[in-house]
Amino acid sequence: MKLLEQLKDEMKNAMRAKEKIKLGAIRMAISAIKQAEIDNNIAPDDAAVIAVLTKMVKQRKESIAMYTEGGRDELAANEAAEVAALEAFLPAPLTNAEIQEMISATITEVGASSMADMGKVMAVLKPAMQGKADLGAVSGKVRAALNA
Structure with missing residues (x-):
């Protein structure tokens, strides 16, 4: 199954389970993938989806560091939950x-x-x-x- 299809299926599951943070993260990812598709005028393959997801995870990790530094632990926790939701779709990291x-x-x-x-x-x-x-x-x- 293609990665974009997996994202859409997981979005439906998150809706049913009423997991707001996970649902929001997946919706943002799908939106970013569609934006990249429009900007680059190509159909998103798994490599393009992985590139978008990697960028989103990196942005959220930077946000976590900034929120933690600023004493906003509740926002850092939300970002960490989004990172966990997005990383589930990325390949296993290399050692x-x-x-x-x-x-x-x-x-x-x-x-x-x-x-x-x-x-x-x-x-x-x-x-x-x-x-x-x-x-x-x-x-x-x-x-x-x-x-x-």
């Missing part, structure tokens, strides 16, 4: 060992030897790791591997 292994294999595959080749390495890693790892952290690890 550090798996990330390092993929980076090493990609560097060898592309024949990268310096920082000038970082774009080539990231171009291969990004689609493979989308939604499974923080690409900012992966970029830092690739940079460290190429400088070593």
